[in-house]
Amino acid sequence: MKKVIIIRYSEIYLKGKNRGFFERAFETNLRRAIKDFDAELIKQSGRYLVQDFDDDCAEEIMEKLKKVFGLHTMSLAYETSADLNDIFEVAKTLCKEEGTFKVESHRGDKRYPLTSVEISKKLGGMLLDYAKGKLSVDVHTPSFTIRVDIRENNRALVFGEFIEGANGMPVGTAGKGLLLLSGGIDSPVAGHMMAKRGMTIDCLHFHSYPYTNMQAKEKVVDLARILSEYTCGTKLYTVKVTHIQEAIHEKCKPQYMITILRRFMYRIAERHALRIHATCLITGESLGQVASQTIEGMTSSNSVVEQLPVLRPLVGFDKNEIIERSVKMGAYETSILPFEDCCTVFLPDFPAIRPQISEILKEEAKLDIEGLIAEAFESIEKIVI
Ligand code: ATP
Ligand code: MG
Numbered sequence: 001m002k003k004v005i006i007i008r009y010s011e012i013y014l015k016g017k018n019r020g021f022f023e024r025a026f027e028t029n030l031r032r033a034i035k036d037f038d039a040e041l042i043k044q045s046g047r048y049l050v051q052d053f054d055d056d057c058a059e060e061i062m063e064k065l066k067k068v069f070g071l072h073t074m075s076l077a078y079e080t081s082a083d084l085n086d087i088f089e090v091a092k093t094l095c096k097e098e099g100t101f102k103v104e105s106h107r108g109d110k111r112y113p114l115t116s117v118e119i120s121k122k123l124g125g126m127l128l129d130y131a132k133g134k135l136s137v138d139v140h141t142p143s144f145t146i147r148v149d150i151r152e153n154n155r156a157l158v159f160g161e162f163i164e165g166a167n168g169m170p171v172g173t174a175g176k177g178l179l180l181l182s183g184g185i186d187s188p189v190a191g192h193m194m195a196k197r198g199m200t201i202d203c204l205h206f207h208s209y210p211y212t213n214m215q216a217k218e219k220v221v222d223l224a225r226i227l228s229e230y231t232c233g234t235k236l237y238t239v240k241v242t243h244i245q246e247a248i249h250e251k252c253k254p255q256y257m258i259t260i261l262r263r264f265m266y267r268i269a270e271r272h273a274l275r276i277h278a279t280c281l282i283t284g285e286s287l288g289q290v291a292s293q294t295i296e297g298m299t300s301s302n303s304v305v306e307q308l309p310v311l312r313p314l315v316g317f318d319k320n321e322i323i324e325r326s327v328k329m330g331a332y333e334t335s336i337l338p339f340e341d342c343c344t345v346f347l348p349d350f351p352a353i354r355p356q357i358s359e360i361l362k363e364e365a366k367l368d369i370e371g372l373i374a375e376a377f378e379s380i381e382k383i384v385i
Pocket of ligand 1: 179180181182183184185186187188204205206207282283284285290292293341
């Protein structure tokens with residue numbers, strides 16, 4: 001008896017004519033997820049099977065598969081011959097000690113001598129005898145279910161539970177977004193959410209080396225790596241904005257430091273996004289969370305972006321909802337490591353909470369905007385993850 005993982009996919013099947021496109025992306029992502037295990041992936045009647053792997057790796061493979069968007073549910077099944085006695089031997093091991101159960105059967109091979117109802121009845125009877133009164137059948141609300149799937153090759157898959165997958169759409173089916181990735185809690189979650197809708201994600205990080213140290217950069221690389229397990233890889237671009245901060249600090253009123261820096265970040269991000277053929281910017285902003293995330297703050301940074309939409313998937317989320325997602329995706333522990341983010345360099349005591357655009361423009365007029373942006377682009381580095 002060998003372990004086999006059954007994979008069922010989610011929303012993709014709704015996509016009518018584009019179904020092939022979604023399935024191909026899903027399949028590519030599944031293959032990528034299991035590439036380190038000598039396993040075979042096959043497609044079979046509207047689902048996928050992962051098979052021929054070392055049985056001891058089953059849990060590890062399923063952990064990888066849990067991060068593939070588009071995967072609705074999966075089951076760890078045992079493959080045996082289609083002989084009812086063999087099926088029974090496996091089914092026994094899946095039974096709980098006591099409680100109610102039912103058997104659900106499916107015949108992929110219609111030549112099999114028993115109908116699916118007959119398989120369920122016979123196997124159910126065998127399990128009842130075996131349990132000697134500790135189990136009873138309840139077809140409506142059983143405490144567990146034994147499932148039998150008769151395959152074409154005179155083999156059967158026997159399994160119990162459905163394990164919830166990541167759902168969503170396969171990454172690679174909804175264009176590419178450029179995520180402004182800080183070292184905080186929010187932006188990795190924002191990237192995760194857009195990847196769940198099928199978006200390919202590349203990341204852009206602004207640092208203020210030497211005010212921010214190498215550990216801060218490594219933290220962002222780690223976050224990108226955590227995110228990349230969901231996004232089927234990513235590219236992390238880093239840009240130095242130290243000189244921009246110094247220029248703002250020197251020439252502009254301190255309460256506009258953050259607002260003006262933000263506007264530089266957005267300008268740089270849009271230009272970079274266009275270069276790498278990304279179709280939107282993604283940020284981890286949430287309304288009202290901090291001074292720069294008032295609607296006026298968002299308006300002021302948004303207004304320098306000329307062509308692309310800025311997606312803010314967390315805009316209506318509470319911090320604790322974001323933290324919950326961060327924990328679930330496995331980023332939280334890394335996000336809370338205490339390294340300085342570039343935004344805390346030259347932080348004013350009283351940032352402008354409702355920055356007026358006329359004031360901002362007056363302050364910005366003191367700067368060589370294009371020159372500063374060009375210098376930033378000279379520092380760009382690319383890390384393929
Ligand atoms: P996060 O938890 O993502 O750091 P935050 O609550 O700290 O967010 P801000 O610092 O106001 O909020 O940043 C808002 C958004 O701006 C971030 O979610 C991120 O998308 C972007 N951002 C901020 N700092 C950087 C940075 N150094 N590099 C890239 N993007 C950044
Ligand atoms: Mg931050």
